[in-house]
Each structure stands twice: as C-alpha cells, then as structure tokens.
Amino acid sequence: MTSEKKMSRRQWGQSVLAVGGSLGLSSVGLPMRALTMAAPGAAALGMMMAEDAYAAQSDEYVPNLVIGTGYGGAVTALRLAQQGQRVTMLEMGRLWNTPGKDGKIFCKPFSPDDRSMWFKDHVTAVFSTVAGFIPISGLLKTPVSAGILDVVSSPNMDVYLGRGVGGGSLVNLAMLITPYRETLQRILPASIDINELYNTYYPRALVGLKGNKIRPAYFQSSAYHRYARVACTQAAKAGIPWRSLDSGYDMAYMEQEEAGTVPKSALGGEGGFGNNYGKSSLDKNYLAEAVGTGLVRIQPLTEATSITRGDDGRYYVSTKQIDVTGTVLATRTISCDRLFLGAGSMGTTQLLVKCRATGTLPNLNEHVGTRWSSNGEIFMVRNVFTPTGAKTSVLPCTGIDALDHRNQQVYSMNISIPLGIDLYSTAHITMTQTPELGRFTYDANARQSVLQWSSTAKTEPVTSAHAVYDRINKVNGATYNKSWFGGKTEGDNATYHPLGGCPLGLATSDIGEVKGYPGMYVMDSSMFPDSLVANPALSTTAFAERNIERIIAQMA
Ligand code: FAE
Numbered sequence: 001m002t003s004e005k006k007m008s009r010r011q012w013g014q015s016v017l018a019v020g021g022s023l024g025l026s027s028v029g030l031p032m033r034a035l036t037m038a039a040p041g042a043a044a045l046g047m048m049m050a051e052d053a054y055a056a057q058s059d060e061y062v063p064n065l066v067i068g069t070g071y072g073g074a075v076t077a078l079r080l081a082q083q084g085q086r087v088t089m090l091e092m093g094r095l096w097n098t099p100g101k102d103g104k105i106f107c108k109p110f111s112p113d114d115r116s117m118w119f120k121d122h123v124t125a126v127f128s129t130v131a132g133f134i135p136i137s138g139l140l141k142t143p144v145s146a147g148i149l150d151v152v153s154s155p156n157m158d159v160y161l162g163r164g165v166g167g168g169s170l171v172n173l174a175m176l177i178t179p180y181r182e183t184l185q186r187i188l189p190a191s192i193d194i195n196e197l198y199n200t201y202y203p204r205a206l207v208g209l210k211g212n213k214i215r216p217a218y219f220q221s222s223a224y225h226r227y228a229r230v231a232c233t234q235a236a237k238a239g240i241p242w243r244s245l246d247s248g249y250d251m252a253y254m255e256q257e258e259a260g261t262v263p264k265s266a267l268g269g270e271g272g273f274g275n276n277y278g279k280s281s282l283d284k285n286y287l288a289e290a291v292g293t294g295l296v297r298i299q300p301l302t303e304a305t306s307i308t309r310g311d312d313g314r315y316y317v318s319t320k321q322i323d324v325t326g327t328v329l330a331t332r333t334i335s336c337d338r339l340f341l342g343a344g345s346m347g348t349t350q351l352l353v354k355c356r357a358t359g360t361l362p363n364l365n366e367h368v369g370t371r372w373s374s375n376g377e378i379f380m381v382r383n384v385f386t387p388t389g390a391k392t393s394v395l396p397c398t399g400i401d402a403l404d405h406r407n408q409q410v411y412s413m414n415i416s417i418p419l420g421i422d423l424y425s426t427a428h429i430t431m432t433q434t435p436e437l438g439r440f441t442y443d444a445n446a447r448q449s450v451l452q453w454s455s456t457a458k459t460e461p462v463t464s465a466h467a468v469y470d471r472i473n474k475v476n477g478a479t480y481n482k483s484w485f486g487g488k489t490e491g492d493n494a495t496y497h498p499l500g501g502c503p504l505g506l507a508t509s510d511i512g513e514v515k516g517y518p519g520m521y522v523m524d525s526s527m528f529p530d531s532l533v534a535n536p537a538l539s540t541t542a543f544a545e546r547n548i549e550r551i552i553a554q555m556a
Pocket residue numbers: 067068069070071072073090091092093160161162163164165166167168169171172173174175176177272302303304305342343344345347348351496497498523524525526535536537538540
C-alpha cells in the first residue's frame with residue numbers, strides 16, 4: 001500500500017495544498033497559449049481591453065467556477081466536487097504554502113514583512129493610537145506586496161479582510177458563533193426555515209470547521225486567559241452572563257503550547273497575520289477535502305475583474321493574474337455554466353456593482369449594493385485596575401450576552417492586547433444592531449465600487465455598546481481607556497465582520513441565485529441583509545451549506 005493510499009482525502013488535500021504549484025493548484029496547470037506574458041504596461045492595456053470589450057469569448061471553459069476561497073467558496077467547491085462536479089476556484093491572494101526567510105509560512109506579529117499587508121507600505125490597526133495620540137499606522141512599515149491582511153477604507157469605515165487561499169479564515173480569531181434566534185427571525189426572509197438552520201446547517205458547519213471549546217479547568221488555571229477571566233467576572237458582577245465560545249483553534253494544541261511541548265502560535269502572539277500552528281483554517285478543512293477529491297483546482301493570485309453573460313447562457317469572467325509584487329502576468333477570460341460568488345461581502349458586492357454600472361450585467365436589480373452592515377462592531381478597552389496578565393492568548397474563547405438600553409440583544413467577545421506586559425486592561429469587540437445600513441456606488445473615474453457608510457451609522461451601535469459597558473464599569477469601578485482610539489472611548493470606524501451588499505430575498509432568491517441571472521449564485525457573507533450580532537464565519541458556512549444543498553438538488 002502506498003503512503004498516499006493510507007492518507008484520508010483531507011490529509012491528501014492538505015499535503016497537496018502544502019506543496020502547491022502542481023497538480024492544477026496554480027497557473028502552472030493552465031494552457032500557456034492563453035497567458036498574456038507581456039511588459040506590465042501592455043498587460044495593463046490587455047486587461048482594459050478584456051474588461052471593456054467583454055466579448056463573449058473565452059480562453060478556457062469550466063463547468064463550475066467559484067470566485068474566492070473563503071467560507072462560502074470553500075463549502076461550495078467541496079459539496080459540488082462530492083457530487084462529481086469539476087470545480088475551478090479563483091483567488092486573488094496567495095496560496096500560503098511557502099516559508100519565508102524565518103522558515104515559517106506566516107510572519108511574526110511584531111516583525112511584519114512582505115507577508116503581512118496586502119499592498120500597503122505600513123501596518124494598519126483598529127487600535128489606532130498608543131498613549132492617546134501616537135498613530136500606530138506610522139510605527140510599522142512594510143514592503144508593498146501580496147500580504148495576508150487587507151484594509152479596504154472608505155469614508156467613516158475601514159474593513160479588515162483576509163487575502164489568500166482560505167480567505168478570512170487565515171487571519172481571523174476563529175470564533176464560531178451561532179447567532180441569536182431573535183436576530184435571524186428579524187433579518188431573514190420568511191421563507192427561510194430557521195429551525196432547519198439551527199438543527200441541520202449550523203451543526204454541520206461546526207463539524208466542518210472543527211469547532212471545539214476550551215476545557216473549563218484549563219481556562220480557569222491558564223496564565224494566558226487571565227484577561228478573559230477578569231472580563232467575565234466583571235460582567236457577571238453586573239448581572240450579565242458569560243459563556244465560553246466555539247472556536248476553530250485547536251484548544252488541545254493550545255494547552256500543549258502552554259505546557260511548552262509544541263511551538264507557540266495563539267500563545268505566541270500570532271493571529272492577524274496568520275497562525276503557523278493550531279488553527280483549522282479552511283485550507284486545513286473544507287478546501288483540503290475539496291482538493292482531496294481530485295476535482296477541484298485553485299488558481300491563486302488571480303482576481304476576477306468583470307463578469308458578463310453570453311448569448312449561449314454561459315458566464316464569462318475576465319481575470320487578472322499577478323505575482324506577489326503586483327506585476328500583471330496575464331489576463332484571460334474563463335467561461336462557465338454555473339458561477340458561484342464567494343469573494344466576500346466587499347469583494348462580491350464591489351464586483352457586481354461594477355458589472356451593473358459598466359453594463360456587463362445590466363439585469364442586476366437595484367438591491368445589489370444595498371443593506372451593507374458593519375455588524376454594529378464597536379471596539380473598547382477598559383481599565384480594570386486589577387492584573388490581567390502579561391501573557392495573553394491572541395485567540396479568544398469567551399463572550400457575553402447582554403441587553404442594551406432598548407432591551408436589544410448585544411453580544412460582546414473578550415479579546416487580548418498581546419504586548420507581553422500587564423496592561424491592567426480588558427478589550428472587547430461588541431456586536432450590535434445597525435438600524436442605518438450602508439450601500440455601494442460606482443466611481444467611474446477610479447473604476448471602483450465604493451462603500452457609502454454614513455457618519456451617523458455608528459451612533460446606535462456606540463450607544464448599545466456603552467449601555468452594556470457603562471453598567472459593567474459602574475459596578476466594578478472600571479473606566480474606559482481612551483489611549484487606543486485617539487482619545488475616544490471606543491473604536492467605531494472599523495469592522496472585522498463586513499456583511500451584506502447582496503441581500504438574500506432581494507438581490508437574490510432565498511438560496512442565493514442572483515435575480516435576473518440564472519446559474520449565478522451569491523454564496524458568501526454578502527448575502528446577509530443586516531447585522532448578525534455575532535461573528536459571521538459560522539453563519540456564512542451554514543448558509544452556504546444550506547444553499548448549495550438546494551442548488552445541487554436543482555441541478556439533478
Ligand atoms: P472571505 O473569507 O472574506 O473570502 C473571500 C475571498 O475572496 C478572499 O480570500 C479574497 O481574497 C477573495 N476575493 C475577493 N475578491 C476577489 C476577486 N475579485 N477575485 C478573486 N478572489 C477574490 O469571505 N469571523 C468570525 O466568525 N470569527 C472570528 O473570530 C473572526 N475574526 C476576524 C478577525 C479578523 C482580523 C478579520 C479580518 C476577520 C474576522 N472574522 C471573524 C470575519 C470572517 O473571517 C469573515 O466574516 C469571513 O471570512 C467571511 O467569509 P466569506 O466567505 O464571505
């Protein structure tokens with residue numbers, strides 16, 4: 001028996017992803033006649049022609065094309081492949097399989113290099129200042145390159161995103177949160193069966209993402225979770241319950257980290273620029289299994305730039321392939337029978353809004369580009385005047401369920417500030433309702449779709465978060481620490497959890513089929529019509545599981 005045969009399909013897929021560059025995982029597997037190898041200027045011109053002409057001609061045909069390799073895209077690819085369907089996936093970021101000079105895939109958190117930021121010359125952070133006025137952005141310079149963490153900025157809002165094969169799962173904090181029933185009832189079309197989501201698809205997603213919880217005895221004794229214990233105790237004193245949360249980080253591995261028997265990752269400050277160990281990101285679960293079927297091909301560093309539909313009913317997707325420095329290597333068009341959009345709330349919405357504005361998908365309705373939400377995200381740091389530990393786990397494991405001033409459900413997670421010194425502080429990301437939603441417009445000069453998020457949209461989320469933490473502060477004699485947010489008591493102009501833009505039931509059917517475009521489906525976090533009041537990765541996975549099951553049934 002060969003060693004390959006002894007491996008499970010997922011293990012086989014993982015090793016293929018680790019090796020990469022072969023077996024159809026990169027452009028190596030593409031027909032060379034299609035590649036426009038040219039000087040950057042000529043390539044750029046080629047790209048413009050491809051975008052502007054959008055003639056229904058393709059360099060390659062595939063039956064199923066998925067744009068983006070985050071949660072929505074990964075579920076889609078795996079379930080299609082399990083039905084014997086061939087799938088090609090486009091991913092604008094890197095395949096993270098090549099160690100840097102330090103021998104690690106992902107860079108160290110405090111030594112950012114060309115692996116850190118997506119084409120930025122400095123690190124940007126939600127915690128914008130140190131000591132109230134020193135901007136963090138200026139402190140850490142980075143080479144401009146195809147790094148793992150992107151920040152898409154528009155007036156009043158910075159959206160943080162993961163770039164690479166695995167999407168947000170590469171950079172996120174791996175919290176897998178099931179939203180409140182009240183939230184789903186309020187925001188979803190009535191035709192969606194919420195009981196079925198809770199009974200079938202959330203549990204399926206949790207298994208697929210390898211959800212697990214911290215062991216209570218370990219949590220209570222760990223030196224790295226003291227900050228969370230303080231935060232939970234203070235909430236409880238104010239009558240607000242706390243709970244330990246499902247996580248995609250292997251908590252047994254974390255215990256070994258603390259015991260010193262394995263290399264440190266979450267306990268070694270790793271998180272936002274990727275975890276070298278411990279985390280079950282999509283390249284270790286859904287994507288590994290998908291590639292393990294032998295039917296899924298992933299093209300990294302390849303961005304979908306435009307979509308049109310031919311007279312033959314196929315979709316024609318213009319693509320741009322770059323190297324890690326951003327040099328355009330090729331532009332090509334791929335046609336497909338079924339097109340699955342998994343480029344995330346920002347990526348999918350920006351692409352569709354552009355296609356409607358430039359006339360390549362003229363039938364897209366007026367709901368495309370609407371109902372965008374920051375998930376009502378508010379960042380806070382509190383002075384708690386008690387030790388919270390010099391050692392902290394970057395990957396969190398606890399949160400609270402509270403009611404705000406209007407008796408609306410609010411959820412908040414306890415996070416760490418991993419500086420290696422005791423800050424006598426706790427930090428929190430609070431998720432709330434967003435009565436005022438955002439929308440996208442198209443800037444023809446910049447050839448870009450732009451998020452319009454009003455300066456007043458944060459007002460209700462800020463009030464909700466304060467309603468909860470004012471109470472906790474009062475009971476515990478704690479105060480807000482303003483030094484991290486330029487003198488303000490909260491960070492209110494950033495989100496890790498963009499949602500919406502292509503709302504279910506409005507821009508699409510209730511299984512994500514885009515209205516006016518049969519065979520084109522929205523599979524990612526752009527489908528949610530409002531704030532989830534919960535971290536979105538698990539919901540995106542669960543809804544993709546639900547929708548692809550129905551799409552496959554319709555294909556039969
Ligand atoms: P996503 O995972 O963003 O994947 C989209 C992919 O498409 C990306 O890889 C893009 O590079 C790629 N792409 C975009 N446009 C194109 C294009 N035109 N052509 C080709 N490829 C394209 O989408 N969520 C949680 O639930 N729990 C957490 O603890 C958590 N922590 C977070 C911490 C940070 C710092 C960040 C940034 C996010 C965090 N999130 C967390 C959010 C979570 O990762 C996010 O909601 C999901 O990743 C969204 O999944 P999608 O499938 O929608």
